[in-house]
Amino acid sequence: MTNSAALIAEARTHLGGPPGPLRVGRDPVNLPMVHHWCQALDDQNQAYLDEEFAAETRGHLIAPPGMLQTWTMDAPRGAELMGSNDHVNRLLDEAGYTSVVAVNYEHEYVRELQHGERISVRSSAEDLSEEKKTGLGLGYFTTVKHEYLTDDGEVIGIGRMRLLKFKPPAAAPEVGARPTPAIGRDNQFFWDGVQAGELRIGSCNACQTLHHPPQPICRACGSTDMGHTVSTGKGVVYSHVTHHYPKLQGVELPHTVLLVELEEGVRLVSEWATAAKPETTYVGQQVQVSFTPVPGGELRPTFTAVS
Amino acid sequence: MSRSFARQVAIAGIGATEFSKDSGRSELQLAGEAVLLAVKDAGLEPADVDGLTTFTMETNSEIEVAKTAGLGDLTFFSKIGYGGGAACATVQQAAIAVATGVADTVVCYRAFNERSGHRFGSGAHRGEPTSEGIAMGWVSSFGLMTPASWVAMFAQRYMHEYGATSADFGLVSVADRKHAATNPKAWFYQQPITLEDHQNSRWIVEPLHLLDCCQETDGGQALVVTTVERARDLPNPVAVVSGAAQGSAQGQQSMVSYYRDDIAGLPEMGLVAKQLWAQSGLGPDDIQTAVVYDHFTPFVLQQLEEFGFCKRGEAKDFISGGNIELGGGLPINTHGGQLGEAYLHGMNGIAEGVRQIRRTSVNQVPDVENVLVTAGTGVPTSGCILSIDQ
Ligand SMILES: [Zn+2]
Numbered sequence: 001m002t003n004s005a006a007l008i009a010e011a012r013t014h015l016g017g018p019p020g021p022l023r024v025g026r027d028p029v030n031l032p033m034v035h036h037w038c039q040a041l042d043d044q045n046q047a048y049l050d051e052e053f054a055a056e057t058r059g060h061l062i063a064p065p066g067m068l069q070t071w072t073m074d075a076p077r078g079a080e081l082m083g084s085n086d087h088v089n090r091l092l093d094e095a096g097y098t099s100v101v102a103v104n105y106e107h108e109y110v111r112e113l114q115h116g117e118r119i120s121v122r123s124s125a126e127d128l129s130e131e132k133k134t135g136l137g138l139g140y141f142t143t144v145k146h147e148y149l150t151d152d153g154e155v156i157g158i159g160r161m162r163l164l165k166f167k168p169p170a171a172a173p174e175v176g177a178r179p180t181p182a183i184g185r186d187n188q189f190f191w192d193g194v195q196a197g198e199l200r201i202g203s204c205n206a207c208q209t210l211h212h213p214p215q216p217i218c219r220a221c222g223s224t225d226m227g228h229t230v231s232t233g234k235g236v237v238y239s240h241v242t243h244h245y246p247k248l249q250g251v252e253l254p255h256t257v258l259l260v261e262l263e264e265g266v267r268l269v270s271e272w273a274t275a276a277k278p279e280t281t282y283v284g285q286q287v288q289v290s291f292t293p294v295p296g297g298e299l300r301p302t303f304t305a306v307s
Numbered sequence: 308m309s310r311s312f313a314r315q316v317a318i319a320g321i322g323a324t325e326f327s328k329d330s331g332r333s334e335l336q337l338a339g340e341a342v343l344l345a346v347k348d349a350g351l352e353p354a355d356v357d358g359l360t361t362f363t364m365e366t367n368s369e370i371e372v373a374k375t376a377g378l379g380d381l382t383f384f385s386k387i388g389y390g391g392g393a394a395c396a397t398v399q400q401a402a403i404a405v406a407t408g409v410a411d412t413v414v415c416y417r418a419f420n421e422r423s424g425h426r427f428g429s430g431a432h433r434g435e436p437t438s439e440g441i442a443m444g445w446v447s448s449f450g451l452m453t454p455a456s457w458v459a460m461f462a463q464r465y466m467h468e469y470g471a472t473s474a475d476f477g478l479v480s481v482a483d484r485k486h487a488a489t490n491p492k493a494w495f496y497q498q499p500i501t502l503e504d505h506q507n508s509r510w511i512v513e514p515l516h517l518l519d520c521c522q523e524t525d526g527g528q529a530l531v532v533t534t535v536e537r538a539r540d541l542p543n544p545v546a547v548v549s550g551a552a553q554g555s556a557q558g559q560q561s562m563v564s565y566y567r568d569d570i571a572g573l574p575e576m577g578l579v580a581k582q583l584w585a586q587s588g589l590g591p592d593d594i595q596t597a598v599v600y601d602h603f604t605p606f607v608l609q610q611l612e613e614f615g616f617c618k619r620g621e622a623k624d625f626i627s628g629g630n631i632e633l634g635g636g637l638p639i640n641t642h643g644g645q646l647g648e649a650y651l652h653g654m655n656g657i658a659e660g661v662r663q664i665r666r667t668s669v670n671q672v673p674d675v676e677n678v679l680v681t682a683g684t685g686v687p688t689s690g691c692i693l694s695i696d697q
Contacts, residue, residue: 182436182444216336219377
């Protein structure tokens with residue numbers, strides 16, 4: 001998630017931007033759907049159901065305003081055009097906020113609808129909160145503006161949907177959180193690198209010898225001038241185990257642990273990226289680093305198999 | 308022969324970091340710098356150091372300091388208890404080691420951030436993790452948390468390099484349980500197993516089955532050591548210590564030495580073997596039975612190779628055909644080992660070595676003259692050879 005902040009900043013540039021393509025409702029406003037609605041909600045308003053009463057009071061039958069959203073449900077959409085809302089969602093996904101839950105939906109009604117009118121909708125991004133800590137996880141509240149229009153382009157209603165886009169919890173709750181790495185002065189750079197999306201290897205500034213695990217003094221030349229280099233993240237499985245017993249905190253069983261030999265020549269203990277665990281693990285398997293959360297949500301350098 | 312080390316040993320180098328209230332670096336770095344400065348002051352190279360001694364309260368283990376400072380293979384390492392009371396005892400233990408030839412160059416060290424880090428007067432421990440904690444964090448934070456899993460990683464690589472199989476590991480388990488079956492003191496008395504039992508036992512950590520892993524035990528074991536002369540006046544046949552050695556090889560870590568060039572061997576045990584053969588003047592052909600540390604079966608194979616009972620990668624052939632069982636060429640773990648008798652961190656194995664020399668083992672090997680006993684594998688380790696009194 002190196003560029004999480006950058007992705008969010010980019011998402012903000014789309015707020016108030018152009019809507020996506022117009023999506024046209026499948027059926028015009030019609031009595032059968034109104035019947036279903038009124039039955040389901042036990043709404044006996046005669047302006048919706050009784051032609052005579054409606055003619056007297058409104059001039060014609062009207063649709064329940066609350067049905068605004070239903071007229072465009074399942075409306076087919078073209079994939080080629082991206083509106084501002086699609087961009088915001090895409091960028092949040094890329095930043096790791098891949099799960100979504102609806103928070104609330106507000107309607108604003110311009111006028112009542114009568115049967116036979118065909119309704120279309122277009123959506124745009126209106127607002128994006130700061131990052132919030134919620135019961136579901138870290139996330140952003142987004143506000144999507146839906147404009148409902150008739151065939152002649154008249155706006156007859158506006159809906160504002162607030163969604164929570166959040167990072168899916170990485171842990172099945174029963175396994176608990178993975179033990180945190182022990183971080184001290186001599187290996188802080190490694191874990192900072194993980195946060196920055198870099199696999200960093202300790203290296204001696206005097207003689208360039210690489211050290212993993214890192215150490216404060218170069219064992220080759222005795223220098224205390226230690227820095228680091230960034231690995232390509234390419235390597236091979238040097239050895240591996242699959243843990244079955246006993247249960248471990250923060251580990252979903254069975255759990256395969258890899259000893260990876262990086263192409264720079266150093267080895268590190270790691271594991272498969274949870275979402276990309278291959279069917280088999282074998283010595284010599286080609287792997288590539290990725291940075292993914294483990295149970296509890298902390299990032300680890302993990303690996304995926306490359307063919 | 309004089310039994311004193313007095314006037315045989317000298318302090319040849321001293322080295323220290325600056326003394327401050329906030330060193331600004333890790334305790335490991337302080338230890339490494341002090342050791343390197345002392346070595347330099349002595350006019351030696353880091354690789355000349357083959358012994359380390361420190362306090363049990365020291366957070367920088369000998370192996371972390373050795374690895375960091377680029378020291379050589381270690382044949383002597385010790386930690387002394389009781390806080391500041393250990394200070395001059397580090398010199399005493401170094402002197403004993405050097406005077407007896409156990410090591411040539413021993414460095415005594417102590418380093419900490421007692422002011423800026425954990426203050427002894429502050430009660431509960433807070434602050435920066437120790438270098439040992441960091442070393443373990445490299446594996447535990449990826450879900451590699453148990454001794455079985457640490458050993459399994461070596462075993463998988465060994466299988467890959469030499470074509471050994473789980474069934475080969477199983478032969479060790481079968482031999483141990485066969486011996487335990489006739490040892491009334493053994494937990495698994497009268498409970499032998501077959502290779503099929505081993506293969507059918509559940510996975511603990513692939514490639515290790517349940518029956519590759521030793522049991523857990525409550526118990527105690529002690530040994531009395533005195534001079535051979537004195538022992539001759541005591542009631543039991545004398546078990547002479549023909550050799551006893553420690554080994555910590557370059558790049559050593561505790562259970563997870565995964566970063567060395569070759570992880571299919573046990574170089575620390577090779578270091579022990581070299582010393583034992585040199586001290587005793589014996590070789591593999593002079594050993595009639597061995598107690599080979601068996602917390603997990605795979606490392607038994609590597610140990611047999613490191614001691615030269617067979618070539619690298621050939622232990623799977625050496626142990627086949629009942630060769631490590633009673634009646635075979637090298638019966639091992641005649642008490643049942645830690646898989647069969649009890650897991651007491653190897654101390655019960657030394658006792659079995661003594662019984663073999665006394666000719667009192669329930670599974671006595673005929674005509675025993677010398678017994679090899681080894682200690683824990685995957686860690687800095689040790690071994691000894693016990694012999695009959697000639
Ligand atoms: Zn260097």
